[in-house]
Amino acid sequence: MKEKQGARIITHVPVKTVSGETTKVVWLLPREDWLARHPDVTAAPLARPDKHAPFPERLRMPATPVLESERLVLRPLRQGDAPAIQRGFDDWEVVKHLNAKVPWPYPADGAATHLREALAEIAARTKCLWAITLKGGDDELIGVIDLWADDGLTRTQRGFWLARPYWGSGLMTEAAERVTEFAFAEIGWPHLWLSNAEANRGSHRVKVKQGAREIARIPSVYVSGPGDRVIWLLTREDWLARRG
Amino acid sequence: MPTEPDTRLPLPPVLATKRLILRPMRLADAPSLQRRFNDWEVVKHLNAHVPWPYPDDGVEAHLRASLEKRDRYGWAITLKGADEDALGLISIRPDAGDESEMRGFWLGRDHWGRGLTPRRPSASPSMRSPTSAGRTSGSATPSRTPPRTV
Numbered sequence: 001m002k003e004k005q006g007a008r009i010i011t012h013v014p015v016k017t018v019s020g021e022t023t024k025v026v027w028l029l030p031r032e033d034w035l036a037r038h039p040d041v042t043a044a045p046l047a048r049p050d051k052h053a054p055f056p057e058r059l060r061m062p063a064t065p066v067l068e069s070e071r072l073v074l075r076p077l078r079q080g081d082a083p084a085i086q087r088g089f090d091d092w093e094v095v096k097h098l099n100a101k102v103p104w105p106y107p108a109d110g111a112a113t114h115l116r117e118a119l120a121e122i123a124a125r126t127k128c129l130w131a132i133t134l135k136g137g138d139d140e141l142i143g144v145i146d147l148w149a150d151d152g153l154t155r156t157q158r159g160f161w162l163a164r165p166y167w168g169s170g171l172m173t174e175a176a177e178r179v180t181e182f183a184f185a186e187i188g189w190p191h192l193w194l195s196n197a198e199a200n201r202g203s204h205r206v207k208v209k210q211g212a213r214e215i216a217r218i219p220s221v222y223v224s225g226p227g228d229r230v231i232w233l234l235t236r237e238d239w240l241a242r243r244g
Numbered sequence: 245m246p247t248e249p250d251t252r253l254p255l256p257p258v259l260a261t262k263r264l265i266l267r268p269m270r271l272a273d274a275p276s277l278q279r280r281f282n283d284w285e286v287v288k289h290l291n292a293h294v295p296w297p298y299p300d301d302g303v304e305a306h307l308r309a310s311l312e313k314r315d316r317y318g319w320a321i322t323l324k325g326a327d328e329d330a331l332g333l334i335s336i337r338p339d340a341g342d343e344s345e346m347r348g349f350w351l352g353r354d355h356w357g358r359g360l361t362p363r364r365p366s367a368s369p370s371m372r373s374p375t376s377a378g379r380t381s382g383s384a385t386p387s388r389t390p391p392r393t394v
Contacts (some may be wrong), residue, residue, distance in 0.1 A: 013343060016291070017290060017291060018287050018290050018292055018294050018296050019288040019289065058340070058341075059341070149341060150339070152338050152339030152340060191343075
């Protein structure tokens with residue numbers, strides 16, 4: 001039946017059935033695939049989480065831990081990070097592919113406002129937010145990466161940016177890999193939904209390098225204007241198999 | 245401690261297809277569903293949470309719990325013109341962000357092979373693969389997907 005409906009096999013996991021232990025096939029039927037096969041159906045807009053509802057306890061994150069990788073230390077964002085965020089983030093090349101909610105031209109107090117919200121999210125444990133810093137460096141923030149739980153609707157669980165002087169050296173992938181390890185090996189999630197602006201080739205490459213599967217493309221709006229949003233799924237099994 | 249909001253879903257709507265009426269499942273469906281679910285061929289590939297041998301009040305207990313919990317939309321599968329006789333169940337629920345299924349279904353053996361759920365007509369019963377029943381009994385599929393190995 002799932003094959004008839006055009007669902008995709010996402011992974012295989014062990015399961016106990018009434019008649020014994022065997023393998024469960026996990027399928028995903030993306031709405032976009034199904035709608036493409038049913039052009040006669042008039043679809044409601046994509047459902048969104050209710051912003052006014054209390055934060056669901058099952059989505060609560062652990063306290064943001066310090067994570068180390070070969071060249072990086074990821075540490076929780078903190079009060080003094082505003083000037084470094086303002087310096088790195090007030091850059092059209094960094095900002096242009098981000099969600100249109102980011103104001104542009106970037107206001108002088110943009111980083112301070114953003115940091116206030118970010119620290120509240122860390123404290124409430126609705127997200128983990130890390131400053132990306134160089135190991136053996138001066139602890140200065142060179143970028144940000146964050147992670148939150150799958151709410152079942154928004155199909156995105158991670159965001160990141162890196163100041164331009166640090167581009168092209170694989171540092172963003174290194175940070176993404178460490179945060180992915182935290183999600184799969186330490187929290188124990190089965191998958192990560194990821195997304196990026198189609199035009200954001202750097203962000204796109206990180207997903208490809210991590211072994212994510214492209215699931216859908218949907219219209220969206222970025223700081224630079226309208227563009228497609230690419231939605232990816234990275235399964236724990238795919239990631240563990242690639243890491244060996 | 246923060247208390248969880250009431251996340252119970254509304255009753256599902258009645259859905260009509262070419263041959264079927266899917267209507268909200270109800271306690272009165274217990275006898276016809278019990279007769280059809282208490283069948284090794286229906287149950288054997290479901291999640292091991294389903295007890296076997298199947299207890300006499302299994303379906304009734306499941307319906308009672310589901311109708312109270314309302315964490316999924318649950319429909320009785322019925323034929324058009326005979327919507328009192330529940331042939332099986334199909335349910336969907338919101339994505340919890342984990343690996344549990346968002347949809348489960350089963351159909352009594354007396355209505356297999358007619359494409360009602362629908363399924364692939366060519367596969368032999370021995371080729372069926374397991375799918376899990378989710379967290380409660382009577383809510384998963386005897387699918388005919390060929391087994392695959394990792």
